[in-house]
Amino acid sequence: QTVVTQEPSLTVSPGGTVTLTCASSTGAVTSGYYPNWFQQKPGQAPRALIYSTSNKHSWTPARFSGSLLGGKAALTLSGVQAEDEAEYYCLLYCGGVQPWVFGGGTKLTVL
């Protein structure tokens, strides 16, 4: 079964830029994994940010962007704000009998 790995934690300064990554145990992440990214704040349901690698939902702030980087899916936050402090999860479509697999999440601290 595929294991999806994210950085456990990252710290960024307000106004800075940070990139979170999402790797698959089966090899390089490609567009065929349709990477999705979610933000979750304490006590709240996850909120979708990015789908199919780089597509933003209508509510996704412009400072969030998705890409493929070095065989991984990546979420970049530019001009980070205090309100971006949260847990971020990637989700990969792995097909087969267990189609979706979440990464373990990245706790982003804005400090």
Added chain:
Amino acid sequence: EVQLVESGGGLVQPGGSLRLSCAASGFTFSAYVMNWVRQSPGKGLEWISYISNGGGAIYYADSVKGRFTISRDNAKNSLYLQMNSLRVEDTAVYYCARDLNWSVDFWGQGTLVTVSS
């Protein structure tokens, strides 16, 4: 306005059963794949089940296979999760989430299931 509202959570003893529901509104429910995702206290998100828009394709995570059953009633705009043989490790917030063309976009607020004696 798109809404997904889960219900049916609660406290149950190990070995017991619960049936979760997810009521959908504000969109054409029958057009969407639906998923159940759970989150144990202090832990990450875990995908546990998928059902295609017509119900013809169903998948489960190994952790729940053989114990949980996903179903949907498109006429009632509702998704269900029948959970049997519950274990302490099934304690979690359970979310329903819609899925269209590999975009998982809207989530419900979740319902808490606690398995404890």
